[in-house]
Amino acid sequence: MKEELDKIDLSGLDIDQIGDDHMFSSIETPMRKDAFALSDDEKIARIETSFREIMETLGLDLNDDSLSGTPKRVAKMYVKELFSGLKPENKPDARVFDNKYQYGQMLVEKNIRVQSNCEHHFLPILGIAHVAYISSGKVIGLSKINRIVEYFGKRPQVQERLTLQIAEELKRVLNSEDVAVLIDTRHLCVAMRGVQDSSSSTVTTEYSGKFKDKNVRDEFLRYAYAGDPQNRF
Numbered sequence: 001m002k003e004e005l006d007k008i009d010l011s012g013l014d015i016d017q018i019g020d021d022h023m024f025s026s027i028e029t030p031m032r033k034d035a036f037a038l039s040d041d042e043k044i045a046r047i048e049t050s051f052r053e054i055m056e057t058l059g060l061d062l063n064d065d066s067l068s069g070t071p072k073r074v075a076k077m078y079v080k081e082l083f084s085g086l087k088p089e090n091k092p093d094a095r096v097f098d099n100k101y102q103y104g105q106m107l108v109e110k111n112i113r114v115q116s117n118c119e120h121h122f123l124p125i126l127g128i129a130h131v132a133y134i135s136s137g138k139v140i141g142l143s144k145i146n147r148i149v150e151y152f153g154k155r156p157q158v159q160e161r162l163t164l165q166i167a168e169e170l171k172r173v174l175n176s177e178d179v180a181v182l183i184d185t186r187h188l189c190v191a192m193r194g195v196q197d198s199s200s201s202t203v204t205t206e207y208s209g210k211f212k213d214k215n216v217r218d219e220f221l222r223y224a225y226a227g228d229p230q231n232r233f
């Protein structure tokens with residue numbers, strides 16, 4: 001962690017613009033220092049121009065009714081939807097509450113929809129996440145867990161980093177190390193190109209705190225995969 005910090009050149013950087021999810025570590029999405037210098041509208045305009053060039057280079061006639069709106073449509077989709085999680089202010093406000101009931105067992109939120117895009121090919125990653133935590137005194141609204149998964153999914157990603165970013169954010173919000181994240185997805189860059197394998201899926205996990213214990217982890221996996229016809233675990 002310290003080494004990572006030393007490598008980052010902070011000169012000329014307005015710390016207030018970075019947002020509090022900037023973790024300054026290897027799990028942070030690599031961003032340019034001027035990442036937030038352009039407004040959304042300016043980004044959309046630039047991407048529209050660039051995407052038009054891509055389409056024209058491919059030989060497409062942008063005068064065609066069906067194609068003429070595509071560059072702008074793609075640009076808006078990138079900035080406002082698919083990659084909106086690059087903007088710290090879009091991070092869900094994950095308020096936590098006191099654990100009034102003194103519930104001390106694990107809570108598992110399973111089958112959370114994962115929609116992301118791989119940063120190597122800009123093709124979709126689709127699947128599910130199972131997330132669990134054991135309260136250290138605070139509890140989080142259930143839908144906020146889904147929102148955290150959604151937020152980090154809306155970035156160009158590699159699945160390993162997505163898994164860790166979700167886990168780190170939960171640890172930060174809950175002020176607890178006792179967090180588990182399992183992500184099981186299909187990568188369209190594997191299904192549609194390269195080896196063109198549409199049946200394989202990719203599983204990544206992050207277990208910290210009490211979930212490093214085999215019994216606790218096994219309990220989590222039993223709940224996560226209960227009723228799963230493929231019963232992979």
Ligand SMILES: [Zn+2]
Binds near residue numbers: 122
């Ligand atoms: Zn890929």
